[in-house]
Amino acid sequence: MLRTDGNRRLLALAGAVAVLAVALFIRAVADGPLEQNSGTALYASLIYAGVFVLRPRTPPLVAGALAIAFCWLVELSQLTGVPAYLSERSLLARLALGVAYDPLDMWWYPVGVLPLVAVHVALRWKDDRRFGSEHAV
Template sequence: MDDLRRGTVVRLPAAVAATLTVVAGLGVRAAMDGDVAKYAGDGLYTVLVYTLVVLVAPTVRPVRAALVAAAVSWAVELFQATGLPDAWGRRSGLVHLVLGSTFNPPDLAWYLVGAACAALLHRALSATRAAAPGEQW
């Protein structure tokens, strides 16, 4: 299948995955509190970044998408050390959701967990799809 057609076929599942990830993240925060909610939210944040990477570059391989998603998540976390995201987030709930507020070193590990989980699921779904008769992606 050519890259253009593959891109179209991959974007819909990626968009659905992004939507489900946002719902899961908001659900975890609403239903739980403490470390479980925080670190689940960290992992899901990177899963969301991963799905956005796949939306933008549908032919990206899972390992590369995971590396980009982890790098973006780490960059945002390190940016929090400047204090700017916290100040901006006090004026905008959306900015707070996207950039967070304060630097927390354990978050860096949970971003890697989220990236790895997304890549493993992506690879498994791709293998399942490739093994199915008919069109491959």
């Protein structure tokens, strides 16, 4: 599979763009709980991909834990009112930080990350068997 950091970054970036495209498509055609919950899960998926843009050699379990922890931190920060304040002034802040705390989101973040971790671990295991190398999972 892809062995260089540059290739891993490009793949992670392509994955992030694909997740963003899916999120925008769902937002365009759906509303209500599907739009809200899928957006939350896809946000977490985007963060997971972002970990690999920044650190391509991160093991999948570590990346998953980091992505979920980051999402939970952002969600909990909404209890302070700071993200709402920033969101009033910037669309980017609104997209990245949200506005109001929703306890249901805390469950949807792992829904967006854990399937990616499972697929990533399976692909690395298959790759390791094919090339006879060992990766930390």
